[in-house]
Amino acid sequence: MGSRNGQLVVIIFIQIWIATAQNRDGKFNSFSAVLQALKEAWQKSVPPSWNVGSDPCRDSWEGIICTNSRVTSIYLTSMQLTGGLPGDIGQLSELQILALSYNPGLTGSLTPAIGNLKKLTNLVLVGCSFSGPIPDTLGNLERLIILSLNSNRFTGSIPASIGNLKNLYWLDLTENQLTGSLPVSNGTIPGLDMLTHAKHFHLGDNQLSGNIPPRLFNSNMSLLHLLFENNKFTGSIPSTLGLVRSLEVVRLDRNSLTGIVPTNINNLINVTEMFLSNNQLTGQVPNFTGMNFLNYLDLSNNDFSASDIPSWFSSLQSLTTLKMQNTNLQGQLPVGLFNIPQLQNVDLSNNKVNGTLNIGSNPSSQLQLVDLRTNEIAAFTQRRQYTIGLILVGNPICMESGVTDKYCSLPTNTSTSYSTPPNNCVPASCGLGLVSSPNCKCAYPYRGSFFFKAPSFSWLGNTTIYESLRDSLMKFFRKSQFPVDSVSLMNPSRNLDDYLVLNLEIFPSSTLSFNRTGILWLGFVLSNQTFKPSKDFNTYTFTAQNYDNFLPEVSVEGRPKQKSSNTGVGVIVGSAVGGCVLVVLLAVAGMYVFRQKGRAERAKQQSRPFALWDPTSGSGGVPQLKGARSFTFEEVRKYTSNFSEINNIGAGGYGMVYRGSLPNGQLIAIKRAQQGSTQGGLEFKTEIELLSRVHHKNVVGLIGFCFDQGEQMLVYEYIVNGTLKDSLSGRSGIRLDWMRRLKIALGAARGLQYLHDLADPPIIHRDVKTNNILLDERLVAKVADFGLSKPLSDANRTHITTQVKGTMGYMDPEYYMTQQLTEKSDVYSFGVVMLELITARNPIEKGKYIVREVRQAMKTSKQLYGLHEVLDPTIGLGSQLKGLEMFVDVSLRCVQETGNQRPPMSEVVKEIESIMELVGLNPTTESSSSTSASYELAPGIDYNHPYSNDSLYAYSGGFLPPKLIHPQ
Template sequence: MWERISVVLLLVLNYVLVAKGETDDVDFSTLKSLMSTWKNTPPEWEGTDPCEDWEGIKCRNTRVTSITLASTGLGGQLSGDIGSLSELEILDLSYNKDLTGPLPQSIGDLRKLSTLILVSCSFSGPIPDSIGNMQELLFLSLNSNGFSGVIPTSIGNLSKLYWLDLADNQLEGSIPVSGDGTLGLDNLHHAKHFHLGKNNLSGTIPLRLFSPEMALIHLLLESNKLVGKIPSTLGLVKSLEVVRLDGNSLDGPVPSNINNLTNVRDLYLSNNKLSGSPPDLTGMNALSYLDMSNNSFTPLDFPEWFSTLKSLTTLMMERTQLQGQVPSSLFELVNLQTVVLKDNKINGTLDVGSSYSSRLRLIDLETNSIDNIKQTEVSNVVIILKDNPVCQETNERGTYCSSSQSNFSYSTPPNNCEPGACSSDQISSPNCKCAYPYTGTLAFRSPSFTDLDNKTHYLMLEDSLMRSFKSHFVPVDSVLLSHPRRDSTGYLKLSLQVFPSGLDHFNRTGTLTIGFMLSNQTFKPPQPDFGPYFFLADGYEHFGNYEGLSESNKHSNIGIIIGAAVGGLVLLVLLLLAGVYAFRQKKRAEKAIGQSNPFRRWDTVDSKSDVPQLKEARMFTFEDLKKYTKNFSQVNDIGSGGFGKVYKGTLPDGQRVAIKRAQKESMQGKLEFKAEIELLSRVHHKNLVSLLGFCFDQGEQMLVYEYLQNGSLKDALSGKSGIKLDWIRRLKIALGTARGLAYLHELVNPPIIHRDIKSNNILLDNRLNAKVSDFGLSKSMVDAEKDHVTTQVKGTLGYLDPEYYMSQQLTEKSDVYSFGVLMLELISAKKPLERGKYIVKEVKNAVDKTKGLYGLQEFIDPAMGLSSTTLIGFDKFVNLTLKCVEESGEARPKMSDVVREIENILKSSGANPTEESPSISSSYEEVSRGSSSHPYNSNDTFDLSGESPYPKVDSS
């Protein structure tokens, strides 16, 4: 009886408090004004408190900080009252085609706005100059609207801007740069994205637009009306990865220094009026997509340097006055997929050779002067020689004399099930469930591949999408990709359908989350295959019926409110008394069972206690961690190892954590688990992953670490995370790792030997600072009399110290050896053991100190470039590496010596060893569940009791 009364009183009290309202009065009035000018606002906006009830509205301390209403069907105009939301930080109204009219000048009053996204609406008119007042703006995306007029010079005021996307509008005039007291886009030194394609921009590309201080990675100016020469200053922006200048009226020669852009992956210069000789791009080893078609270059024999572009997938040189014979070495490039050389003067014999790339799919030489072909059939390759002399011979009319290409269509196949019949407006998902999917088009502006028939690309993209949705707790059952095609601008477009989980439709929260993830680029496609993208959503009208409060329920009479308030006060008193009783009972229970808990005194503040006072590593209950991981849900399962599983969790304050949960068979005894936590709790260094806490509750053993979003060094070096590591960044990662190890070896008492240094155990924070992780194999040097620990051999293939393997005597120099292998990995991005070859032995045999870069060009990661002017201090780094991997531990340096040497190398390179890199986000947040490459697992560590994994040591 009393329980029922208490529940009723609590509900009534809650209603009274909500009815009072929590949102700031000015913000509430502003939202009501916006609501009055918009059509189709969410039904929840009938609630009395926007901060509590309104979908798409988020607040902090009663003030509105976020409005995200993507794909909600909004109509009308954006009221000038928007400027009154003085605490607003995020505004996303994307994919609402019925939002029209101009942006109000008052939008510039949003001085705290960091994110403004209005993708694929119907806004028009000029972009207001007041936009330059938003000094906190990081992300500005207004693409796919009808904006006209010029690009405001005031955008140059946005010194923090990271992302600028004004593409696919009707903007005109010149690109603004600074001068005569005004600012321009050249002032945006921190911006990485200039997406200005598909407008009506005219005039020349200003010489002043580019400088070495810029951090640009994407320069997209395609399909405008730009004229004049390509400025030579473009070659100064060495961070560039994608350059699109195609579809303009640019003329004159291409600057010779364009080959300084050694990080450029995609270069589009087609459909201009460029003259002179095609530029020599030797040294652009990252270049995968090159299109210089339809220009006015002078006649030139087929350049030999094409065959040196090791990363090349696509060569497009249609109508470029090329002549002579195509060398067979071109087709040996291992990544080559497509060669289009139509309408040139190429002659002689087409010889594809016997060692052509296994990825080669198309060779189009239509309308040239080829009079012979060496191979009439080349497996899996379409050859087109229509309108060549070889096809005019009556006896030579092979399939290559046709211009037809095989048609290809892709759609995500069913997942081991048979699709059933769905209602007329529902669609069957890949899991054969009928539902209403959220749909739209993914458009990739510069994909680095052209083999659209390769299903691997789409499988990667599907997997990446699902991992991203799961990591953001979006209830997605599956995704379906279909109809891959390239449009006239070279964009790769894919139809996307996202299917709901549990129900046959998404609720509004689901569509808002998906829309925001795709509009603000939270989702990162696999890199470098897909490159920059945008999303165009279709409308979604299947939210289902909402059961709101009736008018009679919304307006209670005064007597009920007063009665409810009195009842609520009585209830509060009862709850307080019950709480005191429960607290006393809890204390008695803790005292009764706590005597057997080895951690019972760790919460005390007695400074005389002989146990660690874990001020930072706190004790969590099992129920705490269960809640933070959504009941250890599958979507939060981000890795596994011999110990058990790793889960991502979110603490109440919003901090993300990685939680290692031991499986029953791998759990330690109480005292051993306590000893490990004691070891971890006494190491605190900025280059070590922090232990935040642990759980020893309900028969569970769990460790809680800080979560680092940029993943492992291994993923960065392999390209899996999409993070670009230049030479200086690699030096700083080596320095950070060395500092962490030096701290363990020389400043912790007693010293600690990590025993498992490898690229998978070096994690990168948001500024790419290196942090050593996974202390599961660490050993403490508790006996000060000895310089080693005799222990069973454990470690990871390829990184293990041979001296430790032979003697079973573990020393600090064992970590130094593993670090030396890691340094070789930083140089080469190669695995230590690959195809039976051991990188230490290979490098030692190849080093020639009389040659530039010590003759190690074949080992250097092409992503860094091979220039001695870029790799300053490379020889010193190699010398240090070779010292670290000496066979004798005594011959290896201490980690503190290593730190000093790397600091000196950085200083000689002009870099500051103490300066941090700017914040950066990875191309993906999670790796595949269960993958051994996850930074918080250790699947590839092992006990060594059998044959050595290392090549036999030559005693000579």
Template sequence: MMGSRVQVFLLVISIQILLVAAQTNEDFAVLKSLKDVWDNTPRNWEGSDPCGNGWVGIQCTNSRVTAITLGSIGLTGNLSGDLQLLSELQILDLSYNKGLTGPLPASIGSLKKLTNLILVGCGFSGPIPSAIGSLPRLLILSLTSNSFTGPIPPEIGHLSNLFWLDLADNMLSGRLPVSDGTTPGLDMLVNMKHFHFGKNQLAGTIPPKLFSPNMSLIHVLFEDNNFSGSIPSTLGLVQSLEVLRLDRNLLTGPVPSNLNNLVHVSELYLSNNQLSGSLPNLTGMNVLNYVDMSNNTFDESEIPLWFSTLQPLTTLKMENTQLKGQVPVSLFSLPLLQTVVLRNNQLNGTLDVGSSHSDQLQLIDFQNNFIVDYDEGGGFKNKLILAGNPICRETGQTKTYCDIQQSNSTSYSTPQKNCVPSGCRINQISSPNCVCAYPYTGNLSFRAPSFSDLGNSSIYTSLEESLMNSFRLHQLPVDAVSLSNPTKNADDYLVLRLESFPSGEDRFNRTGISAVAFVLSNQTFKPPHNFGPFVFNANSYGYFAESTGHHKSSNTGIIIGAAAGGSVLLLLALLVGIYAFRQKRRAEIADKQNNPFAAWDPRKDSGDVPQLKGARSFSFEELKKCTNSFSEANVIGSGGYGQVYKGVLHSGRLVAVKRAQRGSMQGGLEFKTEIELLSRVHHKNVVSLVGFCFEHDEQMLVYEYIPNGSLKESLSGKSGIRLDWTRRLRIAIGAARGLQYLHELANPPIIHRDIKTNNILLDERLTAKVADFGLSKLMGDPEKGHVTTQVKGTMGYMDPEYYMTQQLTEKSDVYSFGVVMLELITARQPIEKGKYIVREVKQYMDKTKLLYNLQEILDPSILVTPLKGLEKFVDLALSCVEDAGAERPKMGDVVKEIENIMQIAGLNPNADSASTSSSYEAVSKGYDHPYSDESLFVYSGTFPPSKIEPQ
């Protein structure tokens, strides 16, 4: 009887195990089907538990496969249609496996949770399946460098979250699809940042409907296709655009004049088309670095004088563009100019480079013109090419400038770091650290660099540092990187050979290679701004630390497996018990992850389980790992609360982790209240909460990572970002909209209570985001209109009415925002050397004079351009800092007024921001103002303050 009960018990446990493991087994079955059709799978792809056994390239959450990253490991075969059964899959990256061939299965459209589909540098062919348009969460779609054919599926237009679309270097044909009311199209992708379609066989006109003012595009790369017809004028409406490549097509007609409105474009390629009409006027493109309009049929024209106004210009290429007349000497005085190529034109007279030419000027190529003389008094010592001009052809000149000596490459190679290289084995290479190893190699191709001087070693040094910082940040096993052989190829891409050297061993394993490949293929690595968009093309790696991977089963293996099976049956009862315990533990862990507050202890005055919207709980170990054990190298900020660390989550997402120091931690109830409040905030101009950690006696908040730091850093010059008047207006409207959301749309409404330039962050597009809700309060009773609370905030920004009465209202934020507005135009701290910014502006202001007579206190860096709307901006700021809250506008009214000011300045209020940046003693009138003549303070204490400590 007892034996029967044991058998029944074991049977029940076995059934439970099967039920719990059913989904995991389904994922295993899919991976096994892939293993069966692929060669060279990783050696450890054995057993029936890919999650528990840590299969290389497989990442899991709650025992479900969520990511497959297998870059550069030599896979060969096809992509199985069974992939659709991985219902939790979020990332699929099989890049740099050239042996992966065949079509992309339509069943891939069933992966509804997929966010990243990256197949760079494989051998896939056939049409791109329209089912890709059924992936609602897709953010990155990169199919670069394959052999895909046929048209771009219009269904891609359904991917509303997509921001990176790279289909370059395939054999795609047909027209660019746009919507027509019944079918979707690419024009629907208003959140798209990147259209990379270069090096295909796309044809037809570029549809005017493809572009609109509400698009967020920063890169339009259409080079080397068969596009015909004219450049659509709607392209000039995409104010966010930074890089435009239309070169090597069949485009005709004049260049639209409104292209001049693209004030953020830094690289412009229109060469090798059949464009006609007059030369386009580019004076509005005031950040333009690189211009190539060569080989078109423009009307005959002298070199426009406005060329000399493009101060950031590094490269001007106008080969075969009907230019004629004398070359103005002012052209060569541009401070950053590196290359001028004006060959095959009708330029004549004497060439005078002048003595004030740029120190960076490396190449002047005027081959095949009509230049009869050259004034050598300017002392230009670098490459000058005048071959094919009368000065060389008819006078018999033998000067070096009569020889063709241009080169598109340089011999740069990363130098070794104060060490002596030792002899290495065959195929090994000595790293910059003089360690012999087998590096992972490939070519970095930059599609639109802003410079043309390939001999400047400092730019490669910055790229090397950026690469190593990225690899360290992601904790990759890379000891050093080496760059070499910079070359401009036929596509006008800058190509660099990259060697990545392993750390601790002389070779990488498959995990290390896949991790490095993922960082490069997933665009996780962000190169320095002047390098622009890139693609990495990896070489196959044949030196893995472990032995070769999976091969097809043999009869011997089957026999051995059958023999071993009998022994396994004898141990089944014991294993069932162990397995059940293990599954129970996994279930508990999964439950904790699904229910982040399973361990929340109400007995510790922390209240009920928090109710969150979108935020998740992180374990201490997760955040420790993503911040490299809270390394000092990852610290990006600090304050009274604690330190802020840059981190990289398992998914590759960058985050900022705010870790409270022991003495500043809140009580459990206060911490719960804060994360509940933050989890409700979702707006493009408010920093979003990703999650938190509340364990190991730790309190940590995890925010989205904002790369360009605070507005205060940019205004002070610390960030290196140049904020012109246009950018400051866009920052003002962004921050105002964020505050308007908190006051009027958040549920319940929120008073921030600490608005200042330190708490306004700038993302990669310089979009303003309101941050740091540590002092925030929910809006009080609408009947009362205020919250009575102790005074907290930052001196210099604090509402004097709140300071005197302890009654906090949304108008307190309006006051702080008014101070921020004044800080935007003066770049001065609110209290600086005894001067309070509000009093300063009022003291200098004279409404009868230009710019209200404020030139002396305005930031000099904005005085270089017309300050349209500045007077109204000052009027609005001063209305925000009225002493009485009732006299201040609401944030909704502030937003409307800034929008009007932007229109006066000729700006679209709905366009994104730009990219890649005598002592006065106030006379006292008896008013007890809270701001003294001391420096900037933070006040967070009881009222009235007995002592205020400097920040």
């Protein structure tokens, strides 16, 4: 029996050795063959590195990412590729990302074979020249998250099969030549109405026609942006649109829609931009009362002759822009309209506005233009004192004899000029096509244009907002470790589609130009929506210009790359190595055959949970655990009812999250890593190792894990009331008064103090934020999510020098600058959490940083530190906020610029305990029970579970490949 086993082992190892040698020679590597076919199809316009060797994985072809010698990603943006996309692409069965944007030389139809890429998550083909119909086989790509086919030449109708893409997040088919109606399901045929998880429908600038189907919209949808502008839609706006209350941007302009605007349109209380202009809408002006976030409203070129100017205009206190030219609007303008704090532009030209114009004594300080030309205004009360840009040409007031007021003539120059200024330096004198950067260095920039489709503002002369965009771009590039020196923005304008167009130049760091790797990643992050601007700019597309000034390609040693002249050497070396390995394996096999079967089985059973752990996968060495239970895949599947949809309670960057129940009735939450992906492997190991060692009432408890059948799952105790972020934002329906917030602050602080001072070894969390603080049934705070945590060993008791990771807004600036991590980095993040507790604002919101805003508010008044403007109104008022000043003092000490100025967590705990004693609470009992833990839940709330922590906003350093951040 032993001899037979030995022979079998020898045969198997010989087969493995032969297959390895063949793969080394590239003759039997099907993935290499596919890449060779692509190379031929693209008429040899591929990067030069594709001419080195024959194995794209082994020879490091640019734009090709491999996992275990399988091609998993193709990034070739802005590479000036020419040719078509052959059906061979369908053989790359492990491909997850295909990004070929900004290659206008890519032509022909999109091959139906693309439907064979069952693991594809991102299909990004922006700014190419693909034509013909969109293949129906796209409906087979059930894992697809991003589908961006905008700015091509696709024709025909939208395939109904896209409705099968249940994981689709982003659908962008803008600027093609698509025709026909919008597909909706009918029980047997799928449709777009089935995409309930999608956040973005971008279908503008096509030739789509017919009615907008009422069945397209339903209350289960989670759409944020609905962009149907510049098509040929007819009929009325369906009232079912009012069911999609998650909507933030609606563009139905430049169609042929008729009838009245649905009366339930004001159910869309989260909408910030609404474009209904250039249709044939009639009836009353739609009532937008209650839409308190509305910034931009354009109803121009419709017929609302059936109504007078509505009085509720002035109730839209977030409004920056009101455009209703040529709508047959009549009546006198309410003076309150001009007092809206952020109002910038009012365009009511070509209407029947009459009476006396009164802009009030205190109009908005941001008001730039009031265009009332061709109306029936007879008088103006502020005739001599106004300072705004006012146009009254064509009104009776300007038809009087001898009138010379400037508002009775058209402005001579309304253009706006802006360009990013130099950074305190003198622009360099450059030649040969080089451009002086904002840092006054000559270089060849990567150029293109942003098209912002729904900005919240209309005044193009606001330089501050462009500088904010420039700063956010640079922060993004630096944190992603892109080789970018500076960026320049210039020439803001509005095009015929009413998009804000802004030109962009990106300058390389240290060199005159980018290499191909730098360009392909820049093109990818801008076409994949990885960079996300602030809400002021909202959704965008980016078009890139060709880049013709690549750096010479160099090898790791710094010498120019050369094509290998003798691939046989690799075969000889590979064969020799394979032979040596074979001898060793045979010896090991012989020893194994003669071992006692029982002893072998026991060893196998002991190592079973990590028998397949692969340290080379980026997940580190085999975990060292204390007490965490190992579950089999079958057990977890049983506890979650086969991962049923009803038990799916969320998703994050790690993967899906499910609720389950153990046989003893205990509720559990299972974080399941994405199938077939090693992303999160290191976080998986870190959380197991650390949480198996920590046991504290203010730290979420790890029950066990599953490392079986290729799955990575973490099993936690189920925390019923979600994240602190959910409660502060109102999503959980739990009202947090001042007392409850103090208790939560104390619980979270105690959890962090335990990690820093009592855990063995001490732990730095590294991602403290309100999304990672959970609330149990008594609203006791528990610190969670240890995927980025670092233990402090004896060798690094003072600090750890490590790659910067964390979340924007919470990140310690000293750690970011020095890459030296200490416990004081957690203290800084907790200080931001304390400020978020009293303001309920995001750390970074509309370009404003919470730390700076609170400090500024403190300077304005001594009463309550002048915080009335930034305090969360639901926290309580006046004397109920006893101890607030002390709380703010502690939080601002935590967010000092340097760590040595910040208190340790033990001191923070004592300070919060003192505040609780001051307000009459007993800090010794409040962390374990709550005398006021009763609370009311808002009816109908669909509670998101805390373990669906969205790490897509978390920054993880590293240039290749960039973190895929889904757009919002």
